[in-house]
Amino acid sequence: MNLALRVGRRLGVFVVSLLGASLLIFLVTHALPGDVAQVLLGTDATPEALAQLRAQLGLDRPLPVQYLEWIGGMLTGDFGHSHLNGQSVLALLAPRIAVTLWLVLFGLVGSLLIALPAGMVAALKRRSWPGFTISAAAQVGMAIPVFWGGILLVLVFSVWLRWLPANGYVPLLKNPGQWASHLVLPAITLAAVQAAVLIRYVRSAFLEVLDEDYYRTARSIGWTPMRALLRHGVRNAAISLVTVLGLQLSSVLVGAIVVESVFTLPGLGSLLLMSVDRRDLVVVQGTVMFLVLAVLLISALVDFSYLLIDPRQSSRRAATQGAGSR
């Protein structure tokens, strides 16, 4: 398939997914039996007060109109305003994005730093103890809920050793040292739990490489198994891992939301949970939409990177079929 066509098709999928997601969010919050005004005012509200609030929130208009207004607002950068204090959703999100972004970034990079070497060794030594140990550790790691992992780390490093703070956050620009010390445990928690899931994918991707003819060719010219795998395996395994990484993204984000709660970090996750507690529906809706947008956008970008890693995907360059030398 032609490269431009592929990119176009992927962009189409992105837009359709985004519309589908917004529809899903809207239906859950508006069309399901549940009255926002009632929720906000409580069960003892007068019918007049309810009607007034509904009109104020635009809830008395037909659903399609409400949906289109919501979508239209977002297209012009208006994600809505809080029921409670009238603050715009984006203004609420802005100061918190960095916290979640750091967590997701460190979580993703950290999990790769753990899972790539571990998965590679697990594949290479699959018949001896390093392989068994790593696979067993991954199996156990997958069973550990991320928040419990965080609590255990707090127990060890904050309660017993008193090396690191158990909660809170300091912005990077205010005090880099404090910033780092507050992010170490959350980042390790997220990375470790994510790595456990990733190791299995990495292992099977490298197991496939070990079966490939080009791996045998590499061995036949004098590479040791480890170096053959590093030189010829990594790029090939990466091609199959990129897809997995796209799927992992949403689970890293979920992990980040949970980890924020464990360590009381002021990120998007804690904003969401706070807004759920206060029943601030517009903020919940706007924040969820923002997160889904981020997930879909990044997984589209991840898919494009696939085109860069695999030379077979890009257009034919240099020598063409049969360069006239049969």
Next chain:
Amino acid sequence: MSLLDVRDLQVSFGRSRTEAVRGVSFSLAAGQRLGVIGESGSGKTVTALAVMGLLPEYAHVAGSVRLGGSEIVGLDESGLARLRGNTVSMVFQEPMTALDPTMRVGRQVAEVLRLHQGAESGPARQRVIAMLDEVGLDDPERVADAFPHQLSGGQRQRAILAMALINSPDLVICDEPTTALDVTVQALVLAKLDEVLDASGAACLFISHDLAVVSQVCDQVLVMLDGRIVESGTVDRLFTAPEHPYTRGLVATAQLDRAEPGQRLPTVDDFYAGAPHG
């Protein structure tokens, strides 16, 4: 002293110890070319992999394989890695999958030089292009910059040939190097192989199921059946006076062009009932 000396080689696989090679002995002098012929499952490829030390972990190897004076059986991975690509190299059957699809062909060929001679990439590239030219690739610069999927099977197999020969090994093992290619390309690749082997003076262990193909490269031939050598001798002798019934069958099938018109073509089964099928 011979370059390669295989004594009573036995290979079996897995817990069930399925025997693939049952006591094979032969030797090969420097510069000599030896064909090994047999059907799939006769143990010829396993023998070749044993010489390379590339058998899987679950293979049990007994006997002796001496290459250039050093024993291969039981040698550790780093010792083997020093021999591979330096003393012995190998050309595999399947050119379509034997090259790394994500790396340019020239770099893959140059790896052998960088690995064993620590060659810099500049001069290495010159030698790679010269070598690609030598194996008969018309536009060596372009081939060097291409990814494997941009080349035809014949081009790839010649690139692999270049890879196997560029570091002037003493022994080149070819495992059915032309089986996957079109007949016309096959003849060309064989002619080039013959030419380059002559130029470099390397010895060659040439494995094939096809006596006609072997006869184009080698003058000495071993016939393998069920993990054993059943006959050996010069190609001419095998063609004129085959002793083993299986060899007689092979000769007849290699000379199908001599069959009488209108007659049923001969098969190996007509001569040797015990031939394994498949």
Next chain:
Amino acid sequence: MKRAQLIAGLVLVALVVVTAVVSLFWTPFDPIRVVPGQRLLGPGWPHLLGTDGFGIDIASRLMVGARTVLAVGIISVGLAAVFGVPLGMLAGQTGGWVDEVVMRAGDVVYAFPALLLAILLASVFGASTVTAMVAIGVASIPAFARVARAGTLQVMASDFVLAARSSGTSRWGIARRHVLPNIAPVVGVQASVGFALAILAEAALSYLGLATPRPTPTWGNMLRDAQQFLFAAPLQALWPGLAIALAVLGFNLLGDGLRDYLDPRLREVP
């Protein structure tokens, strides 16, 4: 090795089931009633694992927690299978635009982890066991649809389906008689793995206060409580987490064991 995995999985799963069943009839102490005089006791006798911040026996609460885990797991996995499997079969059997629409819709739901759905539902209806079940169930539909579709495609390409089609068997008949029995094993494996994921998701949701609220004990909300007393009673944070990990490990091992056990047969499905 593979057998050992399967057996270990079965033992752990059986342990959770037996605990849940026993807790219906008997727990060492009342799992709900607050006892102010016995707050934060360490492990010992008669409170084997100690008491929590309300003076309630932790072992008893753990036992009752197993019930929630099984209930949420069964309902959400059931929900996902009941919707996901027919959708996947429909997509696989029909192909074309139907396939495209179903799979794209699946991708959209896939971008919605159970957590975000639960947040949406909880903000409208308030957090409860039911919102958690629905959120986890809906979020798991695409996984079941995918597995069912892949299996269906494999079965549809087989000779016996071709024979059935040429002899005039209806689509519905083929789905019921040929496709469903043949994809049942893979769906079973997915159910086991999905159960493990459901336990993790339920635990996370009740830890965050997005599922079953106090005083009903769940392993997740027990950890939420325990975290407040991390400095005073650190051991409290061990038991519920251990329970979750063992249950998840059990279902994962069971799923893996089943997959390896069924694999040769799955490959035979032409």
